[in-house]
Amino acid sequence: MSAAPVLHPLTTGAEARSRGPARGLAVVCVNGGQAAAVRGTWSASIEWLVDGLAARFTDLRFVEVRYRVKSWKRLDWCVDDALAAIGVAAAERVLLVGFSMGGAVSVRAAAHPSVTGVLGLAPWLPDELDVSPLVGRRLDVLHGALDRWLPGIPGVSPSSSRRGFERATRLGVEGTYTLIPGAVHGIAVRNRRSGRLLALPRAARWKELVEARVARFRDA
Template sequence: MDAPAAPEALSSGAEVRFSGPQGRLAVVCANGGQAAQVPGTWSASIEWLVRRLAPSFADVRFAEVRYRVKSWKRLDLCVEDAVAAVMAAGAERTLLLGFSMGGAVCVGAAAHPSVVGVLGLAPWLPEQLDLAPLRGRRLDVLHGALDRWLPGIPGVSPTVSRRGYERARRMGVEGSYAVIPGAVHGVALRAPSGRLVTLPRAARWAELVAEHVSRFRGSA
C-alpha cells in the first residue's frame, strides 16, 4: 500500500490527510478517543482502510482527521475538527466515517449541508448523545461481534451501538446495522515500528466498508 499523504493544517488547528483529488464526493474519517485529554493521533484502523480502498474509488476523496485533542471529554473540539475537515474536503456530497468515539464525532458533524450519511465502525453512541443532526441523513453501523470493553483494553460493546442505532431509527433515520462474526474492536493496530498490523476479520471490514462507499457513490 502507498504511504499516507503529508498532513495539512485545518482551520480548527487539527490536521487532515487527503487521498484522491478534490471533487464532488468525499469520505471524511474520524478517529476514536479516550478519557484522558491527549494530543490526537492518526487512526491505524482508518489508515489501513483508506490505503486499501482509495485506489478503487478514484473519484472519491478520502480525508483522515487527526484531532487537536482525542478525548470524549472534549467531544466538542473533535466535532469542530471533523467539520473543518468536511469544509476542507470541499465536496458537494460527504459521507462521514467514524471509528469508535469517531462515531459520536460524526453524528455531531452530520448537520453540515454536504453530509448525506454516517458510517459508524464500532461506533460509540451513548444514551446522552444528541442524534438530531442525523435527521435527513443515513446511519449505517458495522460492529465486531467480539468487541468488548475490558480493563486496559479499549472497546465498545455492540449493545451500545445497537441502542444508538435503534434510537435513530425511532427518529425516522434510515440505515442498516450489521455485526461481523469473529471481529474485535477495530481493523488494525500500529506496531512500535509504525507498521500496521491487521486484526481478525480485517478483510471483511474492508469488504463491507467498500459496499457502503459504493452505495454512497452510486447515489450521487
C-alpha cells in the same frame, strides 16, 4: 497504489490528510478517543482501510482527521475538528466514517449541509447523544461481535451502538446495522517500532463491508 496523502493544517489547530480528486464526493474519516486528554494521532484502523479504499475508489476524495486532543472529554473540540475537515474536503456530498468515539463525533457533525450519511465502525453512541442531526441522512453501523470494554483494553459494546442505531431509526433515519462474527474493536494496529500496520482478525470482512457502503454512497 494511491498517491501519497496531502497534509492540511485545519483552522482549529488539528490536522487532516487527503487522497483523491479535490472535487465531487468525499469520505471524511474520524478517529476514536479516550478519557485522558492526550494529543491526537492518526488512526491505524482508518489508515488501513483508507489505503485500500483510495486505491479502489479513485474518483473519491478521502480525508483523515487527526484531532487536536483525542478525548471524549473534549468532544466539542473533536466535532469542530471534523467540521473543519469537511470544509477542507470541499465536496458536494460527504460520507462521514467514524471509528469508536468517532461515531459520536460523526453524528454531531452530520448537521453539516454537505453530509448525506454516517458510517459508524464500532461506534460509540452513548445514550445521552442527540441523534437528531442524522434526520434526513443515512446511518450504517458495522460492529465486531466480540467487541466489549475490558480493564485496560478499549472497546464498545455492540448493544450500546445498537441502542443508538434504534434511537435514530425511531426518528425516521434509514440505514443498516451489521454484526461481524469474530471481529473485535479495532481493524488494525500500528507496530510501535516499525510503524507498520498490522491487520486484526476479520479485517478483510471489515474492508468488504466498508467498501460496499462506500460504493452505495458513491452511486447514490
